[in-house]
Amino acid sequence: MTKEQRDRLENLTANDVRVPDYAVLTFAVCTDPHKGCGWGGWLMEGAFEVSPNKSGVLANGDHAMPSVNNQICPTCKATLFRTDSAQVFDFAGDAAIRMKPIAR
Numbered sequence: 001m002t003k004e005q006r007d008r009l010e011n012l013t014a015n016d017v018r019v020p021d022y023a024v025l026t027f028a029v030c031t032d033p034h035k036g037c038g039w040g041g042w043l044m045e046g047a048f049e050v051s052p053n054k055s056g057v058l059a060n061g062d063h064a065m066p067s068v069n070n071q072i073c074p075t076c077k078a079t080l081f082r083t084d085s086a087q088v089f090d091f092a093g094d095a096a097i098r099m100k101p102i103a104r
Ligand SMILES: [Zn+2]
Pocket: 030, 035, 036, 037, 038, 039, 073, 074, 075, 076, 077, 078
């Protein structure tokens, strides 16, 4: 990869990429019987796009978008167990809206 290619990719903004309409997160736990460490946290199931052109991939016809959804423990690298706690998060805009420091 050239420096120009790397710079172009690292400087992408939300205007340059397809932004998902919603994402699904699941609370996962590290309970591997051999090396599970007890970690628990939110795992990305996927990012999805609603389109009139139904994909046929998902039961609701929505499109799954490229996303990191490895079910690997960030602490010990064992395979995570996904609990029954899946939650849908709808698009609300730029993350900076929620990431601003609290004014004191
Ligand atoms: Zn672990």
